[in-house]
Amino acid sequence: MSSSGGGRKRLRSASSIIADTTRGYHILKIDNYSLTKGTPTGEFLESHPFTLGGHRWYIRYYPNGYDSQSKDYISIYLRLDQSVDEEVKACYQINFIDDADERTLSLDRVKVFRSSTISGYLQFRNRKDFEKSKHLKNNSFAVRCDMVVINKFRAEEEQADLIDTSAFVSVPSSSLHEHLGDLLRTEKGADVVFEVGGETFAAHRCVLAARSPVFSAELLGLMKESDTAGVVRIEDMEAKVFKAMLHFVYTDSLPKARKEEKDVMFQHLLVAADRYNLERLKFMCEEKLCKYIDAGTVSTVLALADQHHCSGLKKACFSFLRSLNNLKAVVSSDGFKHLSRSCPAIMEELVAMLGT
Numbered sequence: 001m002s003s004s005g006g007g008r009k010r011l012r013s014a015s016s017i018i019a020d021t022t023r024g025y026h027i028l029k030i031d032n033y034s035l036t037k038g039t040p041t042g043e044f045l046e047s048h049p050f051t052l053g054g055h056r057w058y059i060r061y062y063p064n065g066y067d068s069q070s071k072d073y074i075s076i077y078l079r080l081d082q083s084v085d086e087e088v089k090a091c092y093q094i095n096f097i098d099d100a101d102e103r104t105l106s107l108d109r110v111k112v113f114r115s116s117t118i119s120g121y122l123q124f125r126n127r128k129d130f131e132k133s134k135h136l137k138n139n140s141f142a143v144r145c146d147m148v149v150i151n152k153f154r155a156e157e158e159q160a161d162l163i164d165t166s167a168f169v170s171v172p173s174s175s176l177h178e179h180l181g182d183l184l185r186t187e188k189g190a191d192v193v194f195e196v197g198g199e200t201f202a203a204h205r206c207v208l209a210a211r212s213p214v215f216s217a218e219l220l221g222l223m224k225e226s227d228t229a230g231v232v233r234i235e236d237m238e239a240k241v242f243k244a245m246l247h248f249v250y251t252d253s254l255p256k257a258r259k260e261e262k263d264v265m266f267q268h269l270l271v272a273a274d275r276y277n278l279e280r281l282k283f284m285c286e287e288k289l290c291k292y293i294d295a296g297t298v299s300t301v302l303a304l305a306d307q308h309h310c311s312g313l314k315k316a317c318f319s320f321l322r323s324l325n326n327l328k329a330v331v332s333s334d335g336f337k338h339l340s341r342s343c344p345a346i347m348e349e350l351v352a353m354l355g356t
Helices: 127-131 176-186 205-211 213-219 222-226 239-251 259-275 279-290 298-307 311-321 324-331 334-342 344-354
Strands: 014-030 050-052 055-062 073-080 088-096 111-113 118-126 141-158 192-196 199-203 231-234
Touching: 014 050, 014 055, 055 141, 073 088, 073 127, 073 141, 088 118, 118 127, 176 239, 192 239, 199 205, 199 239, 205 213, 205 239, 239 259, 239 279, 259 279, 259 298, 279 298, 279 311, 298 311, 298 324, 298 334, 298 344, 311 324, 311 344, 324 334, 334 344
Parallel strands: 192 231
Antiparallel strands: 014 141, 050 055, 055 073, 073 118, 088 111, 088 141, 192 199
């Protein structure tokens, strides 16, 4: 007699439909903004073409708006610059470079582009408000267009018997950084004290040693034997910089700083990161400082980048100086004159770069 129901083997199969996408972004910088204001309403200036997802695109900049309804605004549009047999699907967002964050790009709003289609922001920013904003620096500004092009959909076979654990178990995100931050704040179990700029900071040798090879050598090596009082004096560093560095060591994140002193803090923090071989912190400071490069800071930042071997930050400074207007604004400054005297090798690199 044959068995019924559960006695028979069940054949199972499963598949997923997956979107094949290409991500990327294009940065458009507008030099001599004031000169572009003479462009009539409805007329545009266009970026250099860029390719993403196998298609050619442009960014169109309308200094006085796309039409009469937007004449008091800057309009920004994205254009598919080619004839296509099949429509192109893409998601995009355009922001000032200071506000750009690809993580905020929503995939819910898919735009369909046909041959030579344009899509964008009719009222991107009110012109008067923009001219008073932080985005306009040295008569220049930049926008960044983040994009996801949907190339095609495909089906993939999956293992059918896998259990969807998310339906039953929700794993919380890691809170290790919060617990370690509490440990730093409460000083519970601290076994070493630092004296920096007249202030003291309690910390934990094992945490510092695990994060920094320099701290490991100092706190678990000879210094541990010789420093019976448990107080380590740090020279040539401000207390607030050391405090910020400790915050990173325990939480793997940058502390909040007042807006007006962020660039200076990141400069000092980069020096501290290099001193204690905190590579991730050093790169984070490099990335932040790239956003603060202007005619008033580029000389100091370039010298800092050269001294502490920050190749990315150095390239960002050279990129800023490649603009003739930026270079003219910088060369007459005291900072640039000091840089040329103290760092002749940088001047040689700059001349070579400008000659290419």
